[in-house]
Amino acid sequence: MHFKDLFVNVSETLSFTTILLGVGYLAAFIVSVLVISENRSPAKTLAYLLLFFLLPFLGIIIYYVFGENYRKKKLYRLKALEDEKLQKRLNAYVYQRSEEKLKENELQLKDYEKLVRLLTYEGRFPLTDNNHVQILINGEEKFPVLFDALENAKHHIHIEYYIIEEGFIVDRLFDILFKKAAEGVEIRLIYDDFGCSLSKKFLKKIAEANIRAVPFYKIHIPFLSNRQNYRDHRKIVVIDGEVGFVGGINLSDKYQNEGMNNELFWRDTHLKIEGEAVRSLQLFFALNWSFCTDEGLFFQNEYFPKYEHAGDKKVQIAVSGPDSDHASIMLSYLSAISSARKCVYLTTPYFIPNESILNALKNAALSRLDVKLLVPGISDSRFVNAASQSYYEELLECGVRIFRYKKGFVHAKTMIVDDVISMVGTANMDIRSFDLNFEVNAVVFDEEINQQLKQVFLEDLHQSREISTAYWHRRRWFKHFFESMCRLLSPIL
Structure with a gap:
């Protein structure tokens, strides 16, 4: 092949690639306008925008396969x-x-x-x-x-x-x-x-x-x-x-x-x-x-x-789902944490909190309450686990004690507050459970049940390893960067 022919082929390939990228970014811009118009949470909107412009074609496909906002369409009618x-x-x-x-x-x-009134007037139970x-x-x-x-x-x-x-x-x-x-x-x-x-x-x-x-x-x-x-x-x-x-x-x-x-x-x-x-x-x-x-x-x-x-x-039942006007279970978690006077013990397999939950936990710990978080040491999702870990440093610095379960995979979704409130159900402490899935929790107001669950929680801690702030600071930079990237995409994980 002559050099001239090779140059022509390369030029044609570059031209095609340029056109393809141009079409991809134009499509990404159009879809971005639609996503912004839906008035989602800023974090979720920014996550999709990042995905669209990093991977224009693939990002749009992921959005239409996994993320189209049907919540406003009220597909699920009670x-x-x-x-x-x-x-x-x-x-x-x-x-x-x-x-x-x-x-x-x-x-x-x-x-x-x-x-109680939140669950009564919002959840209607x-x-x-x-x-x-x-x-x-x-x-x-x-x-x-x-x-x-x-x-x-x-x-x-x-x-x-x-x-x-x-x-x-x-x-x-x-x-x-x-x-x-x-x-x-x-x-x-x-x-x-x-x-x-x-x-x-x-x-x-x-x-x-x-x-x-x-x-x-x-x-x-x-x-x-x-x-x-x-x-x-x-x-x-x-x-x-x-x-x-x-x-x-x-x-x-x-x-x-x-x-x-x-x-x-x-x-x-x-x-x-x-x-x-x-x-x-x-x-x-x-x-x-x-x-x-x-x-x-x-x-x-x-x-x-x-x-x-x-x-x-x-007992009071809490339910939420895309059919709800408000994220009832997330609000019940927030209300329970905010009402705490002594302790908050939280077990969740997937920890990707929104800003309200994150700040409530930090506020409780900074107020010298006993705040403990039990998460998996072994996870079934590398990306979700990395996104979860991106929150650990700021929680540790505020005084939240974080434990990773080592005996196996902890899949329980429980929260214990003070000596009265116990929550057990299906909802994880993540955005998917708060907004995208249909969930149900039982909220028990009873000292005996609270003490029983608290004892189970403390026994689980004996099968866990606590994360120290010093240890967490020593992690290599690329792990921290990977976790930060996953956190940017966490609203759509």
């Missing part, structure tokens, strides 16, 4: 509350009920009235005080209790889960469900279409057993769908309207540490609730069932029975 008369009647009951309970427990809850609560640690405690409760079902079983993975645990679960269905027990199942891995053969077997199973927000093209966002991240079971389960443990063999050949120990927390708070879990399931099936809701007494004396635990 159909039961579209009836204006029902909404007013339900709200009036919730507000009156919570105010009555606040007055009855004025002395114990005087420092937490803001939190009342404070209840006729409950029994049992803490279940890891799958080895949860699954036997769950299976026993399912065996005793008389009228209906309602199950809603993010992850259902076929294996020993799920086989045992469905053996019970098949038997109960044959006995005439109504069984409804909502499974997240992204998180679950149920084969068509298994789903057919479920249908043949007369079990109603529906996907939440079905994905038709897994790799070309923005529906990886707005997932049903909840884990709920309601039995006969009287017994409820909620927490972080999915239906999978990996959560069962005993008797399994799992490579990794999974540390998680769940609650069994009996009593009035189960009404809130039942109502929440009913609303989701209506969304998934377009069927009318069931408000008959057999689904919402009257409760005899179940216990003396005060």
Whole structure:
């Protein structure tokens, strides 16, 4: 090839590359205008703008696959509350009920009235005080209790889960469900279409057993769908309207540490609730069932029975999702931290807080409160873990003590405040749980449950290693830089 021909080829290649980049940046500019117009949070907007101009074509594809803002479109309607008369009647009951309970427990809850009212008026779920609560640690405690409760079902079983993975645990679960269905027990199942891995053969077997199973927000093209966002991240079971389960443990063999050949120990927390708070879990399931099936809701007494004396635990349910006008669970975390007088003990597998949560934790520590954060030493996401670590230095410098769990992977989502408040549920301390996923937490106002969870937390610290400020400052610069880059993109991770 002559030098002239080579020069022409190189020139043509450069011209094509220049045109391609020009088109890419023009497209990035147009999409940037659209993103800015959506009035997202500044952090999320800046993260997308950075992505668009660093990787113009790929960044735009990532945005339309994962990040298009459907929240304003209200794709998820709480159909039961579209009836204006029902909404007013339900709200009036919730507000009156919570105010009555606040007055009855004025002395114990005087420092937490803001939190109770936030969950009442924003979440529309009342404070209840006729409950029994049992803490279940890891799958080895949860699954036997769950299976026993399912065996005793008389009228209906309602199950809603993010992850259902076929294996020993799920086989045992469905053996019970098949038997109960044959006995005439109504069984409804909502499974997240992204998180679950149920084969068509298994789903057919479920249908043949007369079990109603529906996907939440079905994905038709897994790799070309923005529906990886707005997932049903909840884990709920309601039995006969009287017994409820909620927490972080999915239906999978990996959560069962005993008797399994799992490579990794999974540390998680769940609650069994009996009593009035189960009404809130039942109502929440009913609303989701209506969304998934377009069927009318069931408000008959057999689904919402009257409760005899179940216990003396005060429980309030917190829910949030893209359908909410406000991030209720995030606000409940913020309110609880801000109301703390002695301590805040937080366990989360994914820690990417917004500025409000971050400042609340720093303020608590600077006020000489005992603030401890338990995070994984072993993570299942390198980028999320790096983004989380970018927050450690400023927290450490304010006096927050950070511990990394070493025994395995800590997946629990709990927060303990002072001697009364305990939060257990499905929501991580990250932007995805605050804004993009449908989540549910149980907030327990009780000294006994608080002390039990506090003891579990302190035992977990014995399986952890504390990060010192001096050690963290000695990290190599490129690790710090990688964490900083991941933090810039953390609003969209």
